[in-house]
Amino acid sequence: MTNNETSPLLAPYALGPLELPNRIAMSPMTRFRGDEDGVPLPIVAEYYAQRAGAGLIVSEGIWPSFSGQSGWRIPGLVTEDQVRGWRRVTDAVHAAGGRIAAQLMHGGRMAHPDTRIDGGHPPAPSPVPLPFQVHTRYGKADPVVPAEMTGEDIREAVADYARAARNAIRAGFDLVELHGANGYLIHQFLADNTNLRTDAYGGAGRARFAAEAVRAVAEEVGAERTAIRLSPGNPQFGMAEADPAPVYRALLAELDPLGLAYLHLTEAAGSGYASLADLRPRWSGTLIGNVGENGEPTTREAAEEVLRSGRADLVSFGRAFISNPDLPHRFATGAPVAPPETKEHFYDHGPEGYTDYPAASAELLAAAR
């Protein structure tokens, strides 16, 4: 038996009713391939279908409400056209034998009036602006001071997640993942420097918004179809969390009994917190680990080590999936793994650097054997 056949990444996994052929998840990656109305372009279906060999695809972050749109031409899950657009994507993935979760991403302070179709002012837990410029439809702009969310704004945002989750299921997604990581709205509630509130959503209640959003989505589409992504202590996008452990332990104590589909946990470089080791024993369900944030793209070896140590059940790969649409197949056959895409085409709107990465050819496979 070769090393390839014994890789823990290649073992099947039962995620509720979903039979995953391997433990390799495709990590969510925003790629700006929506049209100006926030409808995914036809190439989005092709892109994800090319990657259907992943045990589970997690889609790019998708906005759950107009007020959550943090990038011009990031797609949404609000309008009927958007639902129809995503239906084309999920049909293509399923026809190719894959499974796909929708990541719901509300930008909070990451947004700007010029990233939004409706031109509205971004809401956030507290009026703390991003410490850097924002990419808008007209180019780079200084960040705006976000509007502190009122109690009514919070109730609406929670309801928006639930409505968008319903739309995700109507659009054919298998699961819904709330983006609670990497500096987006839910993370802004969790972190010290972006949540200065003195009401029930601040201080000791900083995990309350995350818990309410998860519960609302679980009530709408079922806990078994609901998941959340968290990145405790991740300093990306100007976030600061002095002592993440107690906050995230308390959040997981609330979420674990709900019986969610999975927890997607990012152990980010620079967080100063070994979150996978600390939180794995506090999560009884499926855990997808990610170890590449703020560092080099996740390697096969790093991912295998995470699985062998029992710190996660699956591992998500981001950048490696851009340049290797058939990543699991390459791991299984020993075909060479293509180097990661340079950032050049990360945020374009066309097929270059998106759908034009080939699968490993028969020739490459033969050479690798």
Ligand SMILES: Cc1cc2nc3c(=O)[nH]c(=O)nc-3n(C[C@H](O)[C@H](O)[C@H](O)COP(=O)(O)O)c2cc1C
């Ligand atoms: C182009 C790009 C876009 C990303 N967009 C998202 C996103 O929409 N939601 C999210 O949770 N993470 C996003 N991420 C983070 C990735 O999901 C992943 O955690 C990160 O790239 C580290 O994994 P890797 O080393 O395997 O690439 C993005 C990363 C990249 C490179």
